[in-house]
Amino acid sequence: MSFKVAIVGATGNVGHEMLDILAERAFPVSEVVALASSRSIGTEVSFGDKVLKVKALEHYDFSDTDICLMSAGGEVSKEWSPKIGAQGCVVIDNSSAWRMHPDVPLIVPEVNAAAAAGFTKMNIIANPNCSTAQLVVALKPLHDKYVIKRVVVSTYQSVSGAGKEAMDELFNQTRSIFAAGEMTTKKFPKRIAFNLIPQIDVFMEDGFTKEEWKMMAETKKILDPKIKLTATCVRVPVFISHSESVNIECEKPVTADEAREVLRTAPGILVIDKHEPGGYITPHEAAGEDATYISRIREDNTVENGLAFWCVSDNLRKGAALNAVQIAEVLINRKLIQPRKQAA
Template sequence: MGYRIAVIGATGAVGREILKILAERDFPIKEIVALASPRSAGKEISFGDKRILKVQNLETFDFKGWDIALSSPGASISSVYSPKAAKAGCIVIDNTSHFRMEPDVPLVVPEVNPEDLKKIKRNIVANPNCSTIQMVVALKPLHDLFKIKRIVVSTYQATGGAGKKGMDELYIQTKSSLVGDSISINNFTKQIAFNCIPHIDKFMPDGSTKEEWKMNVETKKILDPDINVFATCVRVPVFIGHGEAITIECERPVDLAKAQKALRNAEGVILFDKQEDGGYITQIEAAGEDASYVSRLRIDPTVPNGLGLWCVSDNLRKGAALNTVQIAEKLIEMNLISKR
């Protein structure tokens, strides 16, 4: 026996990854349905090694009797159909930005704040932004030890964070550059091939971008409301995997050996930190993996109680699909959801 699972936005990059991870982790499924827009209805999509699912129309689907919806169709679509599924009694784990900062919707990373799942009021749980997820997983054990009061982070975010169209643009521009063809810019504000763009999402009134704002407010909601975050988010010519250079300033004295031990023992973290050529993890090595990898751990002598580190993770897995599935697993583990 298992649960009746609906995957909303199943034909997108994250939706396909959710289906893949559900199969990989042998999630307890009684029945599963793939949902997408009317134009995708009737298409076939893989689930595991042997099963093929026929995509059903999200607009006409009845969620009554379904246990869990894993939703990643885009914020505007989610704003309509996640509440519809929740009203029908389905627990919705929403991967879009729409519900994250609503005060009565828990924003959860299972390794960091699973207890917030007990606060579900509207049958909706929000999945955080990809860049926030990997950072708070890495910082949680350090916060427990030293109490972080300030974070300065620069991100190096893959084009996969902009979906398939972002990855396609990197591929097409790279090929055009190498053969001398003209460059077409459609999805980013400047050429992304062989370039870095310090601009993700729209600009805010204070000059920050919305991606930078997300890292600030989401970290406060997930980890500690008293932490201040200053982020600079940069799109880089990588297909999958976000890198982050993070400096923290803590209230208590920082001990490097204790920090290393805490990270080695932390759930969801792999510390790979050798002070030698290649003794660190990069985006290409993190692609397809589940952990937040931490390298380049060192004391920052420029501030009191400072520590610096490098963190990388697969933005499509831990930054989106995997965290969504892990929330569902945690709900079951904590007996917060029952089978129909």
């Protein structure tokens, strides 16, 4: 069986990753269609050894398309995802537009793949926030065994999470510092080069940012509504990969050695945890990789049954494109969808 797949937002960072990952994983495609706004018509993008010409989303007929991987932002998704779903095509959306909708499953395949079956209500499945995706992959096996009560997480999020313009801004500001050039700030509220910005997304009334709220709300929906979580999200001058310092409090006793063994056997996780200089993973090393890396696992004796660890993952892959493709694989492997052309 092979499936016709459309990529909306094919010219963006995540769109490029989606095309690469579909090719890398030998996803069973009969055809891949690259879509974007009308101003990108004719732009060429790569899919394996093929070159695809971008078509306009607004003129495309989804009636014979099986899966749409949507990565064009929340406003585009709000307008187009219901229309695409109504044509019988399953939308896997990378934006925040549908994550908390009660009729839309929010899926990380290593954590709650079974919930994907609920897509039929709207023909939409949501991808979580990039920082949430890697966090719940790490929390799931520990929660299953020790029952997590509370999570305190601080993130160190790369600029690619804010798009290509943000990556360009970090590059240009860094060059300006060394070349004594003009320093311009457009994408971020303050300079990002050689700096940290403790704000991602807009502030909410309670003082948390929307990014922090997303982590709290999405973790509850994906993993367990009883988990209490507080987050501080920070933008750092790194191009790719998000890092997280995670502190958890469990109901059951847990040692660092026990947690290490549990995590080593969990899907999607690689444990690199040596008590020596360099015996851990950094964002540079995680870039381009599929795994969620766990390091610095240790007991926190300031609380009962406490544990702390370091978590790193490529935000463009597991935080976005890879997770979306994995969701599509869940639909196929669980026989939740059939190719429309062959079924007809």
